[in-house]
Amino acid sequence: MNKRLSWFNVTSLSLGFAFLYLPMLILIFYSFNASKLVTVWAGFSTKWYVALMHDQPFLDAAWVTLKVAVSSSTLATVLGTMAAITLVRAGRFPGRTLFSGMIYAPLVMPDVITGLSLLLLFIAIGLDRGIFTIMLAHTTFSMCYVSVVVSSRLLTFDRSLEEASMDLGASSFTTFRLVTLPIILPAVVSGWLLAFTLSLDDLVIASFTTGPSSTTLPIKIFSAVRLGVSPEINALSTLMITVVAVGVVGASLVSKRAILKQQREEQEGERV
Amino acid sequence: MAQAKPQIVFDPWNDPKAKPLIQCRSITKRFGDFTAIDNIDLNIYEKEFFALLGPSGCGKTTLMRMLAGFETPTEGKITIDGQDVAQVPPNKRAVNMMFQSYALFPHLSVWENIAFGLKREGASKERIEERVAEMLRLTRLEKFARRKPHQISGGQRQRVALARSLAKAPKLLLLDEPLGALDKKLRQDTQFELMDIQERTGTTFVIVTHDQEEAMTVASRVAVMNAGVIMQIATPADIYEQPNSVYVADFIGDVNIIEGNASVDKSGPEGAVSIAYAEGQDPVHAVATTPVTEGARVFYAIRPEKITVSHKPDPDRANHAFGKIIDIAYLGNISTYRVELASGKVISATMTNARRLERRAFTWEDEVWLSWTRTAGIVLTN
Amino acid sequence: MNLRRIMLIAVPYLWLVALFLVPFLIVVKISLSTTAIAIPPYSPTFDLAQGWAGFKDFLSQLSFDNFTFLTQDDLYWKAYLSSLQIAALSTLFTLIVAYPIAYGMARVPDEWRPTLLMLIILPFWTSFLIRVYAWMGILADEGLLNQFLMWLGVISKPLHIMNTPKAVYIGIVYTYLPFMILPIYAALDKMDESLNEAAIDLGASRLSAFWLVTLPMSRPGVIAGCFLVFIPALGEYVIPQLLGGSKTLMIGKVLWDEFFSNRDWPVASAVAVVLLVILIVPIVLFQRNQQKQQEAES
Structure with missing residues (x-):
């Protein structure tokens, strides 16, 4: 490697990562502030966490969010995987262009429009709004993300594996169950995780499609922070950031170890 | 076979x-x-x-x-x-x-x-x-x-x-x-x-x-x-x-292809033809397995290992050509000689290296005779 | 075509038709209706029971009044223009911040790269809302940034950033930064370092080698990154709502208020339709760019 890191590279990387992470670190830091005034440090305290644990509306909202996220991401993974297989494998069929358009359009559609259009649909067909309608809405846009993730994996998939399975007597369904699915599983899982996070994160679409009885966590947070900074929200944010950070770092460590293990085994394999 | x-x-x-x-x-x-x-x-x-x-x-x-x-x-x-x-x-x-x-x-x-x-x-x-x-x-x-x-x-x-x-x-x-x-x-x-x-x-x-x-x-x-x-x-x-x-x-192996006009060789065995391929060069004497019409354009294919290289023409073989070695490819067990004839046509011939390298009989620029038998090559019409 | 294959195509297809295409057609339809004090608050409503005659009657009642209204009230076209301006400028700022980071990442030793990449992607997994919220405490008049600058003695009275478009720019740059860094990094990472060395060997200085070789080679990544920031920024709602204050006009906010505060569904729908029409241009350009990239690579 002849590449050298110049002082310019080092500075821009340090400043860049500081810019990305300082706001979150500050948020975490002030969640342990004893003062209700977020910008004035008044000593260490965990009282906001305790308050959060006893804030029933928040806990209810978290529970609603979790239910919506688990159900919509699971359904979106099934539908998105089916859509990906259709896009990559089904060849030509009537309405294919419309289908791929409907897969890609929600990715660039502003949330306000998606939310508005779904709400108008639910009103038009007289569907009572609540957890179920949020779930439908989240499934619809996150299945498109899942299908993009899964289809990019399918595009690099060695077709001869499927042909080998057929050649050895497996039907196309058996081939999918025993060969295709186990191999694309990592992509399906990351699709699910993506759908899950998108659902946890969504404020705009949920605000449009929810009813008076069910409030999700982002809606709750949003209505709290509209009025200004709140230490309880800082505590909640800290918890959410920690969970994600532990998850992402852990997942990347696991996958790194798996890659190292595979490399080692391959080297051993070459030797025997 | x-x-x-x-x-x-x-x-x-x-x-x-x-x-x-x-x-x-x-x-x-x-x-x-x-x-x-x-x-x-x-x-x-x-x-x-x-x-x-x-x-x-x-x-x-x-x-x-x-x-x-x-x-x-x-x-x-x-x-x-x-x-x-x-x-x-x-x-x-x-x-x-x-x-x-x-x-x-x-x-x-x-x-x-x-x-x-x-x-x-x-x-x-x-x-x-x-x-x-x-x-x-x-x-x-x-x-x-x-x-x-x-x-x-x-x-x-x-x-x-x-x-x-x-x-x-x-x-x-x-x-x-x-x-x-x-x-x-x-x-x-x-x-x-x-x-x-x-x-x-x-x-x-x-x-x-x-x-x-x-x-x-x-x-x-x-x-x-x-x-x-x-x-x-x-x-x-x-x-x-x-x-x-x-x-x-x-496509299969190395081959010399000589393109020329065939004429039926009455003096030779059944199916014998001679193929004129260059001015001032002896025609190739060959045996055609399929009948060839007089004067037809044919391709004569001969493998390099069927040709011997020597200082004098081999009297037992029907075909002789005189030329100069322009290239030698040494492959260990065999050597391939590229010999340029007077007409400018280059023919490859392969010899096994029975002797050690330093005692090799031929070197660059040597003038040599190429010899091969009447049945060594094959007459193709397409 | 066997039954399984038909099911495989039909299930996601029908789902998207029912929950993406049909709702969108409803939006278009309502944008052509007029406001009414009723439930639902617009007319005409389409009644299937009246059959073909009812449908013709329904068609004759549709009007473009809402779109005419959008051009007459300067709130709307100001909001569109200001959205375009904010999206374009913040895309430019994001590019300026992201390029040096992506460039640095492409020059870091190989063993560090996965870690840095993970650090770039990690914020993407954390809540968008929280990341925007984090800036509220920093940018406020009595916030940490002003406290820090005044402590340094750079300024004597607090900068007014919060509730101005400046805060929106900062929010967009911050939240969309990974979308800009990743494609630029991908383009720079693919580049063969020997191209730079060849330029230097042929007499170019380091700076002119960067200008003449590296920068043009990273162009596809820059273009992709710009679209990935510009398109969602245009329809942004959360950032202008939380950081921009009441004076910052963005179309996503106007649509929201029109719907929830004014309960004017036909106008909200018309605003949505116009926003989509505006978005089609960058989306088509983006698609073209991606296709050209794919063709160049294969």
Whole structure:
């Protein structure tokens, strides 16, 4: 490697990562502030966490969010995987262009429009709004993300594996169950995780499609922070950031170890 | 032509009563405007080791995929063991395929890969155990049964692919460039292993390859393909010694092609012709196996090893040419001399290096005689 | 076509038709209706029971009044223009911040790269809302940034950033930064370092080698990154709502208020339709760019 890191590279990387992470670190830091005034440090305290644990509306909202996220991401993974297989494998069929358009359009559609259009649909067909309608809405846009993730994996998939399975007597369904699915599983899982996070994160679409009885966590947070900074929200944010950070770092460590293990085994394999 | 075992002559293709295992009748395959296979007829007999040889894009893989059932012919009929297979999908054919990429299932162990096909046909547990063990023994993989494909070497992976495709005891095994991913040394060893396994299992093998040496080594018969057409089907020896076209002669091994006008040589033996190819140069004396019309444009093909290089013309041989050595390629066991004749025509001649290098008889710029017999080369009209 | 194959295509297809295409057609339809004090608050409503005559009657009542209204009230076209301006400028700022980071990442030793990449992607997994919220405490008049700058003595009275478009720019740059860094990094990472060395060997200085070789080579990544920031920024709602204050006009906010506060569904729908029409241009350009990239690579 002849590449050298110049002082310019080092500075821009340090400043860049500081810019990305300082706001979150500050948020975490002030969640342990004893003062209700977020910008004035008044000593260490965990009282906001305790308050959060006893804030029933928040806990209810978290529970609603979790239910919506688990159900919509699971359904979106099934539908998105089916859509990906259709896009990559089904060849030509009537309405294919419309289908791929409907897969890609929600990715660039502003949330306000998606939310508005779904709400108008639910009103038009007289569907009572609540957890179920949020779930439908989240499934619809996150299945498109899942299908993009899964289809990019399918595009690099060695077709001869499927042909080998057929050649050895497996039907196309058996081939999918025993060969295709186990191999694309990592992509399906990351699709699910993506759908899950998108659902946890969504404020705009949920605000449009929810009813008076069910409030999700982002809606709750949003209505709290509209009025200004709140230490309880800082505590909640800290918890959410920690969970994600532990998850992402852990997942990347696991996958790194798996890659190292595979490399080692391959080297051993070459030797025997 | 004699094959590896002279005591049993295996040549069902010469027996008019023999029934071919596979019959292709006027097979054509088009992809849009592109014709991949153009009206091919082909018979392959039981227990044969048949090679489809040709450059990439000649249609050999398409032909093989039609036998496996992954492609359907646009026109024509394929029968396997007398049964028309047009409507039989790949998973219902008694044909198995070994893929070029091996296509080993990465998430399954070696044992599970080999057992995959047996499980699909619903074999009993004992039967699967027994058959997989047998395949592992055949391919010397007993020690690796529990490993995953990425935990074994390239050569072992190749053997797993072979074992997996043989496990169901197919009537016909198709091998798509089976040795393409191996390095040269391993490839040679594996060629013999492949022949051995073919003989022991008695399975009909059809191999696709672009490597002429590989085809010549393993196959009982070779079909040379070019641009969707079969140029010649014959035993390796006949392909080499009796090519039917300039294309085949040129594709298999090294060859000198001399283009000239033929005239019937009355003084010589039956079929003798002389070919005038350059002003002031003695014509080539040859024997044509097919009748040649007087004055026809012909191609004379002669292999470099059939020509001797010497300081004096060899009186026992019918053909002589005088020239100057312009290049020597030393390959260890043999040397190839490139000799320029007075007409400017360059002829290659190969001599074995019986002597040590420093005592070599010829060197650059030496003026030498090339000699070869009347039957050494072959007269081609196309 | 067997039953399984038909199911495989039909299930996601029908789902998207029912929950993406039909709702969108409803939006278009309502944008052509007029406001009414009723439930639902617009007319005409389409009644299937009246059959073909009812449908013709329904068609004759549709009007473009809402779109005419959008051009007459300067709130709307100001909001569109200001959205375009904010999206375009913040895309430019994001590019300026992201390029040096992506460039640095492409020059870091190989063993560090996975870690840095993970650090770039990690914020993407954390809540968008929280990341925007984090800036509220920093940018406020009595916030940490002002406290820090005043402590340094750079300024004597607090900067007014919060509730101005400046805060929106900062919010967009911050939240969309990974979308800009990743494609630029991908383009730079693919680049062969020997190209730079060849330029230097042929007499170019380091700076001119960067200008003449590296920068043009990273162009596809820059273009992709710009679209990935510009398109979502245009329809942004959360950032202008939380950081921009009441004076920052963005179309996503106007649509929201029109719907929830004014309960004017036909106008909200018309605003949505116009926003989509505006978005079609960058989306088509983006698609073209991606296709050209794919063709160049294959």
